[in-house]
Amino acid sequence: xxxTEQTTERPEVRSVRRLTRPDxxxxxxxxxxxxLVGLVLASSYSLFPVWxxxxxxxxxxxxxxxxxxxxxxxxHLWENLQQVFTYQDGIFLRWTANSFLYAGVGSLGGTLIALxxxxxxxxxxxxxRNAIFACVVxxxxxxxxxxxxxxxxxxxxxxxxDTPWAMLIPCLINPFSVYLAKVYTEATIxxxxxxxxxxxxxGELRIFFSIVLRMMTTGGATVFLLAFVNTWNAFxxxxxxxxxxxxxxxxLGLYNWTGTRLESGIDLTGLVLTGALLSIVPMAIMMVAxxxxxxxxxxxxxxx
Amino acid sequence: xxxxxxxxxxxxxxxxxxxxxxxxxLPIGYAVYESLFTEKQSGLGLGxxxxxxxxxxxxxxxxxxxxxxxxxxxxxxxxxxxxxxxxLISLLLALFLDALTSRVASRFxxxxxxxxxxxxxxxxxxxxxxxxxxxxxxxxxxxxxxxxWNFFAPSMVWPAIGNLLTWHGIGYNMVIIYSALQGxxxxxxEAARLDGASELxxxxxxxxxxxxxxxxxxxxxxxxxxxxxxxxxxxxxxITPQTVSDSFTPIMIIYNQAFNAGNYNYAAALSxxxxxxxxxxxxxxxxxxxxxxx
Numbered sequence: 001x002x003x004t005e006q007t008t009e010r011p012e013v014r015s016v017r018r019l020t021r022p023d024x025x026x027x028x029x030x031x032x033x034x035x036l037v038g039l040v041l042a043s044s045y046s047l048f049p050v051w052x053x054x055x056x057x058x059x060x061x062x063x064x065x066x067x068x069x070x071x072x073x074x075x076h077l078w079e080n081l082q083q084v085f086t087y088q089d090g091i092f093l094r095w096t097a098n099s100f101l102y103a104g105v106g107s108l109g110g111t112l113i114a115l116x117x118x119x120x121x122x123x124x125x126x127x128x129r130n131a132i133f134a135c136v137v138x139x140x141x142x143x144x145x146x147x148x149x150x151x152x153x154x155x156x157x158x159x160x161x162d163t164p165w166a167m168l169i170p171c172l173i174n175p176f177s178v179y180l181a182k183v184y185t186e187a188t189i190x191x192x193x194x195x196x197x198x199x200x201x202x203g204e205l206r207i208f209f210s211i212v213l214r215m216m217t218t219g220g221a222t223v224f225l226l227a228f229v230n231t232w233n234a235f236x237x238x239x240x241x242x243x244x245x246x247x248x249x250x251x252l253g254l255y256n257w258t259g260t261r262l263e264s265g266i267d268l269t270g271l272v273l274t275g276a277l278l279s280i281v282p283m284a285i286m287m288v289a290x291x292x293x294x295x296x297x298x299x300x301x302x303x304x
Numbered sequence: 305x306x307x308x309x310x311x312x313x314x315x316x317x318x319x320x321x322x323x324x325x326x327x328x329x330l331p332i333g334y335a336v337y338e339s340l341f342t343e344k345q346s347g348l349g350l351g352x353x354x355x356x357x358x359x360x361x362x363x364x365x366x367x368x369x370x371x372x373x374x375x376x377x378x379x380x381x382x383x384x385x386x387x388x389x390x391x392l393i394s395l396l397l398a399l400f401l402d403a404l405t406s407r408v409a410s411r412f413x414x415x416x417x418x419x420x421x422x423x424x425x426x427x428x429x430x431x432x433x434x435x436x437x438x439x440x441x442x443x444x445x446x447x448x449x450x451x452x453w454n455f456f457a458p459s460m461v462w463p464a465i466g467n468l469l470t471w472h473g474i475g476y477n478m479v480i481i482y483s484a485l486q487g488x489x490x491x492x493x494e495a496a497r498l499d500g501a502s503e504l505x506x507x508x509x510x511x512x513x514x515x516x517x518x519x520x521x522x523x524x525x526x527x528x529x530x531x532x533x534x535x536x537x538x539x540x541x542x543i544t545p546q547t548v549s550d551s552f553t554p555i556m557i558i559y560n561q562a563f564n565a566g567n568y569n570y571a572a573a574l575s576x577x578x579x580x581x582x583x584x585x586x587x588x589x590x591x592x593x594x595x596x597x598x
Binding site: 029031032035036038039042043045046047049050052053056064065068069070076087113114116117119120121123124125126127128129132135139140141142143144145146147149150151152153154169170172173175204207229234235241249254255258259269272273276279280283284287288291 | 309310311312313314315317319320321323324326327328330331332334335338356393396397400401403404412414415416418419421422423424425426429430431432433434438439440443444471474475479503527529531532534535537541542543555558559562563568571572574575576578579582583584
């Protein structure tokens with residue numbers, strides 16, 4: 001009743017307001033302009049470091065130090081790339097492959113485990129369910145140092161330090177992924193559907209693999225994407241559990257190159273910058289390709 | 305029937321449970337255990353080390369360790385400045401976006417999120433070089449404005465890192481606040497406008513109170529991150545070791561105790577202490593902010 005009243009009244013009141021205000025149209029436009037100016041300023045703050053990085057990657061050493069940082073000066077991108085990929089016998093390629101291995105395989109396994117756990121927590125009632133969920137949420141508060149240091153000791157006790165396993169195994173268990181998977185299951189898998197499948201005689205495993213997983217493609221993609229980004233960006237864990245250069249991630253390699261300058265007096269700045277740009281490329285591609293998914297993931301992160 | 309179903313459901317969570325025990329509970333238990341011991345060198349260190357049970361000695365040492373305590377104080381003070389500033393900018397941007405048409409807003413939203421998708425280490429590399437007096441443009445820009453700033457000077461380290469964190473974080477926080485804003489019923493704005501409220505007044509009295517929950521959450525996440533800050537100062541240290549000491553932040557101290565000093569027991573005690581402080585800080589922040597909301 002009130003709703004209909006409002007809708008019939010609204011246009012009238014609006015026109016009255018328009019008459020009483022001196023110049024509402026231009027005032028609105030002025031406000032809009034103010035917002036746009038603010039956002040353009042914020043956007044340039046966001047983008048200029050990336051722009052600078054792109055420009056820097058195209059310069060040779062003299063131009064890097066002497067030309068205006070925000071504009072091109074000479075085109076040496078190909079030489080720089082060649083240098084990045086050949087320096088120290090092409091170790092950069094190895095680091096890239098490692099990053100892809102850890103982030104790819106680790107996140108895939110982690111996502112599968114998280115989806116199963118989320119489904120179990122969301123659609124079954126069993127003793128200990130609340131305790132598991134409490135562990136999931138509680139672990140968001142555990143500092144990385146508290147986990148990583150003893151994990152290093154445990155891994156070294158079983159001889160896994162400095163092997164890819166030391167990076168891969170921790171990726172398999174990701175409480176935040178479990179949390180997301182539970183939320184997604186609650187939103188997408190109705191109880192009725194599971195009941196119907198059971199009445200048709202499908203086993204629980206079959207229901208999970210052929211119905212639940214299929215319906216969770218979108219949620220699963222988000223969980224995978226966020227886990228991938230997390231692992232790709234990880235720094236403290238690889239720094240702690242990986243010792244030899246050949247198992248390093250891109251982040252670790254680049255970090256090492258920034259420090260090399262002090263140890264040996266070789267200036268690797270150009271190399272580091274080109275490498276840094278390269279390490280963003282896969283992230284950018286994934287983010288753009290999966291824009292729809294990760295935005296929901298980011299906002300869901302707000303619920304935790 | 306129902307009984308067996310329960311266990312089938314529990315079975316789906318078994319891989320996670322096993323992993324959680326191995327990767328979370330066991331390490332935490334191990335850290336607590338290790339923190340109660342200490343390694344003592346016998347004689348001149350030639351006879352090898354023996355491990356001795358010392359109870360809570362490592363903890364009392366940690367609580368009176370001025371380097372550790374001042375690193376925590378340093379990070380907390382910094383958090384009190386950087387987090388409100390970052391959240392204020394994020395809130396403003398979210399309000400700006402909310403006042404635009406959704407098509408224009410989505411363009412800006414993507415642009416503002418660009419820094420968020422850059423790995424922390426790479427972001428630090430980029431900014432360290434931007435700050436650098438040799439390669440970065442900022443020193444030259446400062447000079448042309450008549451400012452003689454040196455970002456690697458000790459007094460500038462925190463502003464420099466603060467700017468880096470703000471740059472990295474505003475997009476993410478803005479998106480969370482913005483999506484909370486989208487949940488405000490639009491009729492409220494209409495009603496307020498009819499009552500003659502200005503857009504500013506609407507933002508202050510309707511929009512901001514409505515996104516309080518999102519602000520509390522982004523604040524909490526930022527505090528958790530800040531107490532554990534490591535990547536950025538570590539990278540600054542890599543470039544200017546004279547301005548960023550190796551005991552700059554709590555995690556840096558823990559890392560050094562464990563891997564440079566080889567003092568795992570003490571490092572374990574410090575990590576437990578940090579976890580406790582983190583828990584208390586989160587709890588206090590949550591209580592304070594949710595009480596205000598009542």
